[in-house]
Amino acid sequence: MAGSDVSGDATVSLDAGLAHATAMLRHDPRRALALARDIRRAAPGHPRAMLIEGQALQMIGDLPSARTVLSQLARQQPRSAMVAFELALTHGGLGEHDLAVDALEHAVSLKADFLPAWQALSAALRAAGREPDARRADLSGVAAAGRDPVLVKAAMAMHDGDLAQAEAMLEERVRLLPGDAAAWRLRGEVAWRQGDRDQAIALLARTLAIAPGFSAARELLVRLLQMGPEATEALAHATELLDQEPDNVGHALLKASLLVRLGEQEDAARIYRDLIARGAGSPRIWLNLGHVDKTLGNQADAIAAYRSALADDPALGEAWWSLANLKTVHLDAADIAAMERVQHDQEDDEQASQLHFALGKAYEDAGDPATGFAHYAHGNALRRKGLDYDEARIIGGAQEHAQLFTAPFLASRAGQGCAANDPIFVVGLPRAGSTLVEQILSSHSQIEGTLELPDLMIIGDRLHARVAEGEFASFADAVRSLAPSDLVRLGEEYLDRTRPHRKLGRARFIDKMPNNWMYTGLIRLILPNAAIIDARRHPMGCCFSGWKQYFARGQLFTYDLAEIGRYYRAYVAQMAAFDRAMPGAVHRVIYEAMVADTEGEVRRLLDHVGVPFEEDCLAFYRNRRAVRTASSEQVRQPIFTDGVDHWRQFEQFLEPLRVALGPVEAAYPDVPADLA
Numbered sequence: 001m002a003g004s005d006v007s008g009d010a011t012v013s014l015d016a017g018l019a020h021a022t023a024m025l026r027h028d029p030r031r032a033l034a035l036a037r038d039i040r041r042a043a044p045g046h047p048r049a050m051l052i053e054g055q056a057l058q059m060i061g062d063l064p065s066a067r068t069v070l071s072q073l074a075r076q077q078p079r080s081a082m083v084a085f086e087l088a089l090t091h092g093g094l095g096e097h098d099l100a101v102d103a104l105e106h107a108v109s110l111k112a113d114f115l116p117a118w119q120a121l122s123a124a125l126r127a128a129g130r131e132p133d134a135r136r137a138d139l140s141g142v143a144a145a146g147r148d149p150v151l152v153k154a155a156m157a158m159h160d161g162d163l164a165q166a167e168a169m170l171e172e173r174v175r176l177l178p179g180d181a182a183a184w185r186l187r188g189e190v191a192w193r194q195g196d197r198d199q200a201i202a203l204l205a206r207t208l209a210i211a212p213g214f215s216a217a218r219e220l221l222v223r224l225l226q227m228g229p230e231a232t233e234a235l236a237h238a239t240e241l242l243d244q245e246p247d248n249v250g251h252a253l254l255k256a257s258l259l260v261r262l263g264e265q266e267d268a269a270r271i272y273r274d275l276i277a278r279g280a281g282s283p284r285i286w287l288n289l290g291h292v293d294k295t296l297g298n299q300a301d302a303i304a305a306y307r308s309a310l311a312d313d314p315a316l317g318e319a320w321w322s323l324a325n326l327k328t329v330h331l332d333a334a335d336i337a338a339m340e341r342v343q344h345d346q347e348d349d350e351q352a353s354q355l356h357f358a359l360g361k362a363y364e365d366a367g368d369p370a371t372g373f374a375h376y377a378h379g380n381a382l383r384r385k386g387l388d389y390d391e392a393r394i395i396g397g398a399q400e401h402a403q404l405f406t407a408p409f410l411a412s413r414a415g416q417g418c419a420a421n422d423p424i425f426v427v428g429l430p431r432a433g434s435t436l437v438e439q440i441l442s443s444h445s446q447i448e449g450t451l452e453l454p455d456l457m458i459i460g461d462r463l464h465a466r467v468a469e470g471e472f473a474s475f476a477d478a479v480r481s482l483a484p485s486d487l488v489r490l491g492e493e494y495l496d497r498t499r500p501h502r503k504l505g506r507a508r509f510i511d512k513m514p515n516n517w518m519y520t521g522l523i524r525l526i527l528p529n530a531a532i533i534d535a536r537r538h539p540m541g542c543c544f545s546g547w548k549q550y551f552a553r554g555q556l557f558t559y560d561l562a563e564i565g566r567y568y569r570a571y572v573a574q575m576a577a578f579d580r581a582m583p584g585a586v587h588r589v590i591y592e593a594m595v596a597d598t599e600g601e602v603r604r605l606l607d608h609v610g611v612p613f614e615e616d617c618l619a620f621y622r623n624r625r626a627v628r629t630a631s632s633e634q635v636r637q638p639i640f641t642d643g644v645d646h647w648r649q650f651e652q653f654l655e656p657l658r659v660a661l662g663p664v665e666a667a668y669p670d671v672p673a674d675l676a
Helices: 010-027 029-042 047-060 063-076 081-093 097-110 115-127 131-146 149-159 163-176 181-193 197-210 215-225 231-244 249-261 265-277 283-296 299-312 317-325 333-345 349-365 369-385 391-404 407-412 434-442 455-468 475-480 484-501 514-526 539-547 561-581 591-596 598-609 646-653 655-661 663-667
Strands: 423-428 447-449 508-511 531-536 586-590
Touching: 010 029, 010 047, 029 047, 047 063, 047 081, 063 081, 081 097, 081 115, 097 115, 115 131, 131 181, 149 163, 149 181, 163 181, 181 197, 181 215, 197 215, 215 231, 215 249, 231 249, 249 265, 249 283, 265 283, 283 299, 283 317, 299 317, 317 333, 317 349, 333 349, 349 369, 369 646, 391 475, 391 514, 391 561, 407 514, 407 561, 423 434, 423 484, 423 514, 434 447, 434 508, 434 531, 434 591, 434 598, 455 475, 455 484, 455 514, 475 514, 484 508, 484 514, 514 531, 514 561, 531 598, 539 561, 539 646, 539 655, 539 663, 561 586, 561 655, 561 663, 586 591, 586 598, 591 598, 655 663
Parallel strands: 423 508, 423 531, 447 508, 531 586
Antiparallel strands: none
16 A cells, blocks of 8 residues: 555554545545555455445546446445445436436335435436336335434424424434435424425425425425415425325315316316215315305206205205305205204304304395394304404504595606506405406406405505514505505516416406405506406495305404494595595496496496497306306396395394494495595
8 A cells, every 4th residue: 555544553554544535535536536446455355445436436427437346346245225325326327227226225125214315216216217116215215214313303392382493403404414305394394383484485395306206295385385376386286296196185175275266166176076976075075066166157066065065964054154155045944944953063163153144044035034133143243253353453544545545645656557457456345246347347358357366465465564574664654665666566566466367368357356445545556557446335235245244264344243334434435535536546336326227337337447348248147257256146147126225124133333334324325525
């Protein structure tokens, strides 16, 4: 051996030489190669020296020579997982993927917790075109890591709520083992529990880059993505999950829920029907299928699905309410008796609330308004106690809006914002006729109906969040801070966020989120050419109709008669202020006027939107588009007048609502003098 690398006591000097060569591998592989060959000359066939020589040859790119050395060593050391691993890396580098797979499968058979070998095996299987086997390797590697004491301890810390300790342990773990997919997934879950959704998503994406077959990581990623605006991305991952495990009912339901959210109702229905055909049906699946059929206008199929859910679970309040909520189904005496039998057995407040709403509708249809009102009141009380409704924020926000969006302020921003005129916003209160307006507009060849889109609310709420975080003293200050470029950017962001819902390629589209009235001024700033339609109905009829409606989500103000009355009054005041600031910018559709003179009102509506009159808009009830609101069946029929004053049969019970509305009721359809 050259120099003094192996001298003196043979064993000591040999060990020292091997240690020195190992240390040189990372920093100077050519020096490590020379040292290893010196050792082999002094000790021919020494296995550790051969391993170092093979590793050094890999690092300097001489893969054929590395293969020769490591193949010889593998024959001499058939029980060494490390030798098999290094040989596999060499085969992989040479494009010999099948040989790499063989060597790696041998390595993990010798050492089941060899995480780098599992990771390499997944990659080699993919390179060999064996994706199903690669996914199984991903999962085996994750399972091996899951038994590691460090990860077990980190998981326990997370579940005990010690997120800082879990984070520290996992950060150290991935620093030492950057290919440990299980550690990365756990780190992602910790980030989510810490409230950092964006970081959690990034960490889970990194997890899947390491182990694409790690289905638990992908499922968590889907659930985090669907909490935000990334529904399209979530659907792609959910599809991959189901493709990986086509018999997994949970994956099927996850994909179906995303399809529903994106308006792909037919595709969702196919999934639900397939699950039922395969014997995987449950009350919940029947219920989901009923919701989709209702949205698609398949009323008979929806009724059958809801009835099937109830056959399996007679106490399922959501199924009873879904039947009642069709508005065209009258629950008969047998249905009332069935609901009465189970109402006291229902311990879940949400299901019990829906059961009472259904009973309220059934008794109302049976001509017993007093009993119907009592059930509505009980259902509303159950619903209201579980909600965190901040009335002061809503009323204060309406007042702040009126004070901010004055004529001078709006004039100072004239010509700014995104110039696109694609959106048509239909705002107001739920149950005010907005679905009717949407159905009329969407029957026009240039206009597409979409959904009650949350995207403008998200943009507005983000400005409110900047106030809560202390960046601005008020929402008004946050809006005033927006530069012209910000207004353009926000308008374009809204268009980008809503684009996945536009399926027909039409020039205009409808956003029917009623609560967007709170951001009327913001709409004008960021999308000054968008149309804004305010759908309004008699305050007593509108508010009472909202109060007796169980909403699947949102509309927190509707479960108390006084609260909904004050909400309506705040809405009227804000819209009146905006009318003063920018006359004609908002077109108001009075429901009763639409009923009395449909053609005249439709012509005026289309004129405001800027499209020519089309006869199909008068035959809106023939439009078979999907409708997801409570009025889905009513707008599939010609306009009828029966519902205009329907609230009067309950008038004796509505004094709290009348008091809350104050002069707004008497002045309707005009605005009280103190608000005008």
